[in-house]
Amino acid sequence: MAENRHSALGLNDEQILEMYKTMLLARRIDERMWLLNRSGKIPFVISCQGQEAAQVGASFALNREQDYVLPYYRDVGVVLTFGMTAKDLMLSAFAKSEDPSSGGRQMPGHFGQKKNRIVTGSSPVTTQVPHAVGIALAGKMEGKDLVTFVTFGEGSSNQGDFHEGANFAGVHKLPVIFMCENNKYAISVPIEKQLSCERVSDRAIGYGMPGVTVDGNDPLEVYKAVKEAADRGRRGEGPTLIETVSYRLTPHSSDDDDRSYRAPDEVAEAKTKDPIITFGAYLKEAGIMDDKLEKEINDEVMNIVNEATEYAENAPYAPPEYAMKHVYAEQ
Amino acid sequence: MAENRHSALGLNDEQILEMYKTMLLARRIDERMWLLNRSGKIPFVISCQGQEAAQVGASFALNREQDYVLPYYRDVGVVLTFGMTAKDLMLSAFAKSEDPSSGGRQMPGHFGQKKNRIVTGSSPVTTQVPHAVGIALAGKMEGKDLVTFVTFGEGSSNQGDFHEGANFAGVHKLPVIFMCENNKYAISVPIEKQLSCERVSDRAIGYGMPGVTVDGNDPLEVYKAVKEAADRGRRGEGPTLIETVSYRLTPHSSDDDDRSYRAPDEVAEAKTKDPIITFGAYLKEAGIMDDKLEKEINDEVMNIVNEATEYAENAPYAPPEYAMKHVYAEQ
Amino acid sequence: MAVISYIDAVTMAIREEMERDSKVFVLGEDVGRKGGVFKATQGLYEQFGEQRVIDTPLAESAIAGVGIGAALYGMRPIAEMQFADFIMPAVNQIISEAARIRYRSNNDWNCPIVIRAPYGGGVHGALYHSQSVEAVFANQPGLKIVMPSTPYDVKGLLKAAIRDDDPVLFFEHKRAYRLIKGEVPNDDYVLPIGKADVKRKGEDITVITYGLCVHFALQAAEKLAADGISAHILDLRTVYPLDKEAIIEAAAKTGKVLLITEDNKEGSIMSEVSAIIAEHCLFELDAPIQRLAGPDIPAMPYAPTMEKFFMVNPEKVEQAMRELAEF
Amino acid sequence: MAVISYIDAVTMAIREEMERDSKVFVLGEDVGRKGGVFKATQGLYEQFGEQRVIDTPLAESAIAGVGIGAALYGMRPIAEMQFADFIMPAVNQIISEAARIRYRSNNDWNCPIVIRAPYGGGVHGALYHSQSVEAVFANQPGLKIVMPSTPYDVKGLLKAAIRDDDPVLFFEHKRAYRLIKGEVPNDDYVLPIGKADVKRKGEDITVITYGLCVHFALQAAEKLAADGISAHILDLRTVYPLDKEAIIEAAAKTGKVLLITEDNKEGSIMSEVSAIIAEHCLFELDAPIQRLAGPDIPAMPYAPTMEKFFMVNPEKVEQAMRELAEF
Ligand SMILES: Cc1ncc(C[n+]2csc(CCOP(=O)(O)OP(=O)(O)O)c2C)c(N)n1
Ligand SMILES: Cc1ncc(C[n+]2csc(CCOP(=O)(O)OP(=O)(O)O)c2C)c(N)n1
Ligand SMILES: [Mg+2]
Ligand SMILES: [Mg+2]
Numbered sequence A, B: 001m002a003e004n005r006h007s008a009l010g011l012n013d014e015q016i017l018e019m020y021k022t023m024l025l026a027r028r029i030d031e032r033m034w035l036l037n038r039s040g041k042i043p044f045v046i047s048c049q050g051q052e053a054a055q056v057g058a059s060f061a062l063n064r065e066q067d068y069v070l071p072y073y074r075d076v077g078v079v080l081t082f083g084m085t086a087k088d089l090m091l092s093a094f095a096k097s098e099d100p101s102s103g104g105r106q107m108p109g110h111f112g113q114k115k116n117r118i119v120t121g122s123s124p125v126t127t128q129v130p131h132a133v134g135i136a137l138a139g140k141m142e143g144k145d146l147v148t149f150v151t152f153g154e155g156s157s158n159q160g161d162f163h164e165g166a167n168f169a170g171v172h173k174l175p176v177i178f179m180c181e182n183n184k185y186a187i188s189v190p191i192e193k194q195l196s197c198e199r200v201s202d203r204a205i206g207y208g209m210p211g212v213t214v215d216g217n218d219p220l221e222v223y224k225a226v227k228e229a230a231d232r233g234r235r236g237e238g239p240t241l242i243e244t245v246s247y248r249l250t251p252h253s254s255d256d257d258d259r260s261y262r263a264p265d266e267v268a269e270a271k272t273k274d275p276i277i278t279f280g281a282y283l284k285e286a287g288i289m290d291d292k293l294e295k296e297i298n299d300e301v302m303n304i305v306n307e308a309t310e311y312a313e314n315a316p317y318a319p320p321e322y323a324m325k326h327v328y329a330e331q
Numbered sequence C, D: 001m002a003v004i005s006y007i008d009a010v011t012m013a014i015r016e017e018m019e020r021d022s023k024v025f026v027l028g029e030d031v032g033r034k035g036g037v038f039k040a041t042q043g044l045y046e047q048f049g050e051q052r053v054i055d056t057p058l059a060e061s062a063i064a065g066v067g068i069g070a071a072l073y074g075m076r077p078i079a080e081m082q083f084a085d086f087i088m089p090a091v092n093q094i095i096s097e098a099a100r101i102r103y104r105s106n107n108d109w110n111c112p113i114v115i116r117a118p119y120g121g122g123v124h125g126a127l128y129h130s131q132s133v134e135a136v137f138a139n140q141p142g143l144k145i146v147m148p149s150t151p152y153d154v155k156g157l158l159k160a161a162i163r164d165d166d167p168v169l170f171f172e173h174k175r176a177y178r179l180i181k182g183e184v185p186n187d188d189y190v191l192p193i194g195k196a197d198v199k200r201k202g203e204d205i206t207v208i209t210y211g212l213c214v215h216f217a218l219q220a221a222e223k224l225a226a227d228g229i230s231a232h233i234l235d236l237r238t239v240y241p242l243d244k245e246a247i248i249e250a251a252a253k254t255g256k257v258l259l260i261t262e263d264n265k266e267g268s269i270m271s272e273v274s275a276i277i278a279e280h281c282l283f284e285l286d287a288p289i290q291r292l293a294g295p296d297i298p299a300m301p302y303a304p305t306m307e308k309f310f311m312v313n314p315e316k317v318e319q320a321m322r323e324l325a326e327f
Helices: A013-038 A052-060 A074-083 A087-091 A128-141 A159-172 A202-209 A219-234 A264-271 A275-285 A291-314 A320-324 B013-038 B053-058 B076-081 B085-093 B128-141 B159-169 B200-207 B217-232 B264-271 B275-285 B293-316 B320-324 C006-020 C044-048 C060-073 C084-104 C152-161 C213-227 C243-255 C268-281 C304-310 C314-326 D006-020 D044-048 D060-073 D084-104 D150-165 D210-224 D244-254 D268-278 D306-309 D314-326
Strands: A068-070 A147-154 A176-182 A212-215 A242-244 B067-068 B148-153 B176-182 B213-215 B240-245 C002-005 C024-028 C053-054 C076-080 C113-120 C144-146 C168-173 C181-184 C197-200 C205-209 C231-235 C238-239 C259-263 C290-292 D001-005 D023-026 D051-053 D076-080 D114-119 D142-146 D170-172 D182-185 D197-200 D207-211 D232-236 D238-240 D255-263 D290-294
Touching: A013 A052, A013 A087, A013 A219, A013 A275, A013 A291, A052 A074, A052 A147, A052 A219, A052 A242, A052 A275, A052 C053, A068 A128, A074 A087, A087 A291, A128 A147, A128 A159, A128 A176, A128 C060, A147 D182, A159 A176, A159 B159, A159 C060, A176 A219, A202 A212, A202 B200, A212 A219, A219 A242, A264 D006, A291 C304, A320 D306, B013 B053, B013 B076, B013 B085, B013 B217, B013 B275, B013 B293, B013 D197, B053 B076, B053 B148, B053 B176, B053 B240, B053 B275, B053 D207, B067 B128, B067 C268, B076 B085, B085 B293, B085 C002, B128 B148, B128 B159, B128 B176, B128 D060, B159 B176, B159 B200, B159 D084, B176 B200, B176 B217, B200 B213, B200 B240, B213 B217, B217 B240, B293 C304, B320 C304, C006 C024, C006 C044, C006 C113, C006 C152, C006 C168, C006 C181, C024 C060, C044 C053, C060 C076, C060 C084, C076 C152, C076 C243, C076 D170, C084 C113, C084 D084, C113 C152, C144 C152, C152 C168, C152 C181, C197 C213, C205 C213, C205 C243, C205 C290, C205 C314, C213 C231, C213 C259, C213 C314, C231 C243, C243 C259, C243 D006, C243 D197, C259 C268, C259 C314, C259 D244, C268 C290, C268 D268, C268 D290, C290 C314, C290 D268, D006 D044, D006 D150, D006 D170, D006 D182, D023 D060, D044 D051, D060 D076, D060 D084, D076 D150, D114 D150, D142 D150, D150 D170, D150 D182, D207 D210, D207 D244, D207 D314, D210 D255, D210 D314, D232 D244, D244 D255, D244 D268, D255 D314, D268 D290, D290 D314
Parallel strands: A068 A147, A147 A176, A176 A242, A212 A242, B067 B148, B148 B176, B176 B240, B213 B240, C024 C053, C024 C076, C076 C113, C113 C168, C144 C168, C205 C231, C205 C259, C259 C290, D023 D051, D023 D076, D076 D114, D114 D170, D142 D170, D207 D232, D207 D255, D255 D290
Antiparallel strands: C002 C181, C144 C238, C197 C231, D001 D182, D142 D238, D197 D232
């Protein structure tokens, strides 16, 4: 039996099974969306595949009753952990009126749900970074104990808003966790054409905050880093920059064909480190999951996905004139 | 006699006298502008005082026949070194039609002069940074040996354009020298409310480039750092970030009263390190300048300033309708 | 009622709202210890402390973006852009974020931020300290843009903006700051955002304008009155979204309309005002819809000759009003 | 003459200009190896190499700003914004820098950059992949904004933009990319920036529009012709600065004017077109100046029901034209 690494982190068996289940649910929802897209039922998908470990590991390290998350478009694992359901996500994929993120106004991947403190997001990348800083500032002003958690891709870490937001958080020692999900590509542009530093986390020192790079395929390593960052934040010691290194296992989106810019070998090689597989293997080696339990979890997850799909497919669209609503507060 | 530090840098006595003279000219022009402002003759001044050593030391390390400079508003020392004259600067202060930077269209401090490769600047801070990168890119595409030199304040290093420009230069290994003139204040905001890193140069690693911090009151130290950076750039090894630490000896501008945000003691203390005084002392200690020569230089400089003032004061404004010219290329 | 300056009305409104509601705070460059480069926030740092009057790093996208984040949480940030000209780095945060938050989240989230900025020319500010920037934002549903002309309106509208549940851009004419004085009640009052205001009733010609030009028009109207010409003057106050009814009513009233803005002519707020009139009361017009505006050049030069050439002033206004009356 | 698509005309124009002038180069996100997310730069990376077809880091202000720097040096950069919606972070570089460089330097420096971006809706792009952004820039002297409707115009105008000595924003309708095809000569030709084009001559009503809506108007005009109504259609092509003479001539010709844009109604390009007409040929009008535009909501939603509600389409255009004809 393999070394038990999770107990040392204060995680019990039940919790890490929950983590695994959430990762798997994220994966299966994503896979279903591709099928729906390829069969012409939904116009667009953008994937979490390959990043579930980072997303779920990180979110589990937060306080789900009070912290705020500002996810980017791939963060299915984050929003599931924070209370969004498969049904919610499918409603968004089908652009139906009940979609909690936007009522079918935004593309899938533009998450938002106030009751779960999932902050509404947009398409222009990195604009959420200063928002996370502002929420942390507000929390501090109001004497709250909350931490904000914001994610973005490594390409997006080149936007001015990353720099300006990180520096603001550093100066005001705000409890913000900046997590860069480095998946090695920004659409077709490989990391060496995006950044000239060795690690995205090398940027942390420029904002007077600690920076760490962790294996994004290992949810426990990510959990540990985020937990430490959250603790630091709550202790009033300011922000942290965390880089999770993994790989984007799908094309950028359903509109992309990644064969024009990366070799099949490279993708195949990355798939051997697929966190669903490697974390599943860990659970088995640690004696927490056997084949039977694995199948049960899989079936349970597939049921959830099937039900969500069916519900969403049959749900109504918002009526046309509803487009006129909510530009401003209603008087 | 003090140690001769300049020979080791390849600078002869004549050159460092020239440096001193340029620094002094910058200072005297600036002082004259304050007098003109306080007597109601010109509406606005923004000063180089305290930063002449950094500006002149740096510019002397560049190739004045081919390199491009993108100065910020305090860089009187840079533009004088690159060929702008006292008369040019006074014409700008008086907003006269012959002002080479703008024909009296822009406020003083908005330098530009194509024949000397002084690139036109604007008021919004830090926009010049990506321009410097673009010129270096163009030079590289055209097979030229040129380096670009761009400056900005430490407050301005928090703008997104700094981050985006520096990263672009790093990725493309472009010969750009980013020089931050850290004078400890951005108008009233002290450095500790601007930046959370210890040194501005700590940001360099985030762009995969070397970063150094030098004494901005010592033109020789700055010269050395910029020379090395220029050499690196010409060797195709990419950009460098240099931080020069000095102090703003005047209020931010003629519209500012710095007594509301900094103690007279602090200013007085900084004045003991005034580079005009300390570099003058070095020249004397090194036996290059005696009292007589000092007086000659001073007289020469004052003559230049007087002539420039008189010429500019009597020069004509552009006629009103000239405002309509040069929005687009003339057909 | 005390007579105070336009800028003092700004400070008064902010102070009163900060006293009233602990969720209101100020952030921007030099707004704290220095009290702002124009002194609009003077005394607030001393009264409310550095937690609620925040000197930010020099980065406008963060000033807007951090403010938006705080507003998402439920605070009432008042963000200052030191000059309207320097709002440009924050355009993405304002247009892509603040303006769209309520709509894109289907009313789940909202963004009650106020972004204040001094705009306008005539202060030897040259190209980058003189601009009118409202047209950049006046096509973005979700935003409101307020541009008051008098101290009384400043106080009532700024308070309304701070209490508004949606983002408001609040542009203050920097030349009006100390030039324009007026009576301002010490009481708490708000004025409705989205409503134009008739600043003078008249029968012969209609002038529609906003900001400093309202005063030029009022001055000119006095002179015209001496010659028996009666001018009706509508102050837009909110330039986006426009008060269509008030515009139509004012235009129809006299049938002769002059639109005045200090902005460049092509593509200004006045283009839309003209389009509203041409769409809704064309047959009530007795003269072409006239516009008096800055020329179509980047912004006003520093040299006094050229600055004056650019700026709308009382003489230019009077002349345009007389010409229209004689049409 | 070959019949090619709108997007192929984009690629052809860039390729020919790159072949003609070694100072022309392309920079943007995914423009290189991938050939652009819409494939507008396909094949250029292979033909000209990565030095002249540059995949940049994901940072629009740098794409614009680095391009501006290169243009200051004397290069002819063509910068791509992946979607027009993502031009917002570059607004400061475009408005404060590119637009003002010639003017502020008193003609010493100039900035011959082209910034291309796909805009427009009807492609399930939702709020942030559907917008018209021209109004943000259509009040900035120093800029030119070109928005062509046909492959022929695309090629001639994009070549003109690349050769222009001043900055040009070149907005391409993304739904037109593959939908619209047309004859395009293989020869080198340029079309004049700043000139509108009569796309159809007519006597009864005048339609002024640009981009994809030109095609909707042409289709509707065919149907109206069958009923004896003759429509005159002016394609603005350059939306800033506007071709005033052509607008006045087209409006005066029939006296009944319909302005069509896919942008939100309030504050669009059409506001200025209306204002020009109301200022210069009011007495030649027989009907109020009508505008057909998107509603004043942030941008079009993703759900097909609401997207359709927003978009201008051939039916809406036909109906508006008939109503005007009957006025
Ligand atoms: C401001 C902006 N520019 C361009 C885009 C188009 N775009 C969407 S995702 C993307 C790549 C993002 O790469 P990265 O940040 O590495 O995240 P990843 O998709 O790899 O997770 C681009 C260019 C955008 N959404 N926003
Ligand atoms: C984008 C922008 N925001 C604000 C200003 C107003 N402003 C002019 S100088 C300045 C402070 C600059 O500080 P720093 O970068 O440290 O340079 P220093 O003046 O100290 O040399 C500010 C806020 C501006 N010019 N541009
Ligand atoms: Mg990536
Ligand atoms: Mg400084």
